[in-house]
Amino acid sequence: MRRLGWSDVTPRADWLNRRQILAGAGALGLAGPAFARIEAKASRFSTDEKPNSFEEISNYNNFYEFGLDKGDPAQNAGALTVDPWSVEIGGLVERPGSYPLDDILKGVTLEERIYRLRCVEGWSMVVPWIGFELRTLLERAGVQPGARFVAFETLVRPEEMPGVRSRILDWPYREGLRIDEAMHPLTILATGLYGEEMPKQNGAPIRLVVPWKYGFKSIKSIVRISLVEKMPATSWNVQNAREYGFYSNVNPAVDHPRWSQASERRIGSGFFAPRIETQLFNGYGDQVAQLYAGQDLSVDF
Numbered sequence: 001m002r003r004l005g006w007s008d009v010t011p012r013a014d015w016l017n018r019r020q021i022l023a024g025a026g027a028l029g030l031a032g033p034a035f036a037r038i039e040a041k042a043s044r045f046s047t048d049e050k051p052n053s054f055e056e057i058s059n060y061n062n063f064y065e066f067g068l069d070k071g072d073p074a075q076n077a078g079a080l081t082v083d084p085w086s087v088e089i090g091g092l093v094e095r096p097g098s099y100p101l102d103d104i105l106k107g108v109t110l111e112e113r114i115y116r117l118r119c120v121e122g123w124s125m126v127v128p129w130i131g132f133e134l135r136t137l138l139e140r141a142g143v144q145p146g147a148r149f150v151a152f153e154t155l156v157r158p159e160e161m162p163g164v165r166s167r168i169l170d171w172p173y174r175e176g177l178r179i180d181e182a183m184h185p186l187t188i189l190a191t192g193l194y195g196e197e198m199p200k201q202n203g204a205p206i207r208l209v210v211p212w213k214y215g216f217k218s219i220k221s222i223v224r225i226s227l228v229e230k231m232p233a234t235s236w237n238v239q240n241a242r243e244y245g246f247y248s249n250v251n252p253a254v255d256h257p258r259w260s261q262a263s264e265r266r267i268g269s270g271f272f273a274p275r276i277e278t279q280l281f282n283g284y285g286d287q288v289a290q291l292y293a294g295q296d297l298s299v300d301f
């Protein structure tokens with residue numbers, strides 16, 4: 001018998017997730033509980049650092065649509081309806097349209113990716129995401145040659161999102177990537193974590209994860225993806241361009257105007273634990289540094 005989890009809230013999507021996880025694991029000829037299988041499959045891109053607990057990951061959140069405090073999303077996101085869900089893919093693509101999440105998931109291989117997540121506020125976690133490479137979806141939609149950036153938008157549904165009823169940000173939450181960043185194999189769309197459906201407070205049913213950038217680039221609960229020619233407006237950059245650049249690559253040498261970015265506090269490590277030294281590109285430099293060859297990272301911050 002399978003254990004009860006987040007999946008029981010949205011059984012249909014869960015079935016899709018689980019079916020794909022099992023299919024992927026089956027192809028590798030592995031046996032044992034689902035979680036162990038997923039872990040084995042993920043090793044190539046995953047860190048071997050110890051993941052944070054499910055409780056930490058799903059109770060210490062930034063999701064301003066549900067409030068400002070770290071505990072607000074876990075408290076308030078339960079009301080969010082995530083099924084049915086569609087993602088509108090448009091702009092410079094061959095096959096624009098409204099893509100139902102079920103259809104998106106049919107065409108992809110779900111993997112576990114254990115990534116570091118470094119928030120611009122100076123804390124970090126290690127999260128075992130379940131997801132697939134963003135580029136597989138973009139390739140399905142057919143990227144036209146003129147597309148240089150990808151813009152993302154989060155759902156706006158004031159009746160289910162108490163934070164949206166106040167003017168904390170100019171809703172919808174918007175983010176963007178340059179096309180080469182979006183097509184990079186480390187960039188994933190995640191639909192779960194710890195082998196389960198994505199908790200709503202973590203961005204159900206589908207969110208971006210870009211592990212070498214500050215966490216705010218990893219936009220949650222995505223309803224729109226647009227391929228565009230010009231660098232798109234992004235929420236935090238619009239809010240305060242001096243503090244939040246478009247690129248927002250993790251960089252210990254470029255401080256936030258109001259605090260240092262040289263070190264970070266690992267959530268769950270205890271109040272007196274020493275801070276960790278923050279790494280350039282959050283430690284993913286071997287894979288991504290070449291994307292920025294020739295760019296001055298203190299100007300393109």
Ligand code: MTE
Nearest residue numbers: 061062063064119154173215216218219220
């Ligand atoms: N996406 C939306 N739509 N709204 C948000 O407030 N917060 C961002 C990012 N994505 C945010 C969002 C920030 S600041 C961080 S650090 C990460 O989500 C946090 O992800 P987590 O709660 O899964 O750790």
